Structure formats: structure tokens, C-alpha cells
Amino acid sequence: MKKSVHMALATAIALVVGLALTSCTSDSSQDKENQRKQDNYDHLVAEQPAGRMEYSPTRDAINQWIRTWGKRGKLSYVYIQNAKGEYGYFIMKGLPVPRxxxxxxxxxxxxxxxxxxxxxxxxxxxxxxxxxxCDAYYGFDATTGAYMEFTVGTNQSFFLFDKPMTMPEYASARQLGPTSVKDVG
Structure with missing residues (x-):
């Protein structure tokens, strides 16, 4: 019985010493600055807590993106604008993927x-x-399955849609891949 009491006492002392040692913190200038940032953050949160939204347009947009692109066989219409302002297009199976x-x-x-x-x-x-x-994208043609790759940047941009665009700049776009809008329309 005495042995178990001594063992329990020794364990308790070891625990107290261990906790005391771990509670020692460094007083480096980095530690002080980090603590100052944390104290400032805690103060600002207390004074200006984050508001509560009744509706999240961001979550709604993400869910709409999932509903739009989360279907097998969905086509994407990729319009490319070059430095001269001219447009061309590809029609791909699914979304273009950054390399x-x-x-x-x-x-x-x-x-x-x-x-x-x-x-x-x-x-x-x-x-x-x-x-x-990450500025190179690839995908596969909508009807032939041909591999296609393009880059963006340096006076070339791309615009992605889930259906053909009828605005004048897009309607007159030149077919760049094997599939035309007429082929899938």
C-alpha cells in the first residue's frame, strides 16, 4: 500500500515538474511580436466580431458551378482572344485542365x-x-477526342462558357479545333 502511495506521489511530482517546464516560453523578440499580433487579433475580434450572413452568394456560386460542370459529357466552349483582338474557339469534353x-x-x-x-x-x-x-491548359475535342492544348498570357486570353456565345465578338470566332458549333448544335 505504501509503495502505491509513493508511486502516485512520484507521478504527481513528475507531472507538476513537467508542466512547469513546458510552460516556460522563450522571450525572443519574435515570440513577443507574435504574441503582440495575437493580442491585437483577440482585441479586434472582441471589438468587431464577424457578422453573421443569412445567405452566402459565394457558396451559392460554388454549388451552381458544381451543378453546371459536375455532369459527365458536359461540353465547354473555349474562346481565345489573341493580341489583335481576334477570337477563335475550341469545343471540349469537360473543362480545360491546367497542366x-x-x-x-x-x-x-x-x-x-x-x-x-x-x-x-x-x-x-x-x-x-x-x-x-499553370498557364498551359489541355483538354479533348468534343467529337473526335483529339488532344488540344493552349496557353494563356502574353496578349492571349481565354473565356470559358458552357454553351456557344452569340455576342458578335464570339459569334464571328474562327473554329480552331476539329469540332464546330454546328457539329454539336
């Missing part, structure tokens, strides 16, 4: 006693990418 999108993780985090390292992972093709291809 920097991946189905597998592009990085792996490893931690050890020495710290944390973020390591690049190879892509599905067994090569590494810098992720700098």
Missing part, C-alpha cells in the same frame, strides 16, 4: 529530429515538374 494539376501528391513532407523537409515527388510520367505550367 500543373495532378492526381497524385506533388510533395511529401518528412520530419525528423533535425526538422521538417518538403520533398518534390515525381509525376505520373516519372519526371519532376517545377509546377510552372
Amino acid at each position: 500543373c494539376k495532378m492526381l497524385t501528391p506533388t510533395e511529401k513532407v518528412e520530419s525528423s529530429d533535425n526538422g521538417i523537409a518538403v520533398l518534390a515527388q515525381p509525376g505520373m510520367d516519372g519526371t519532376y515538374s517545377s509546377g510552372s505550367t
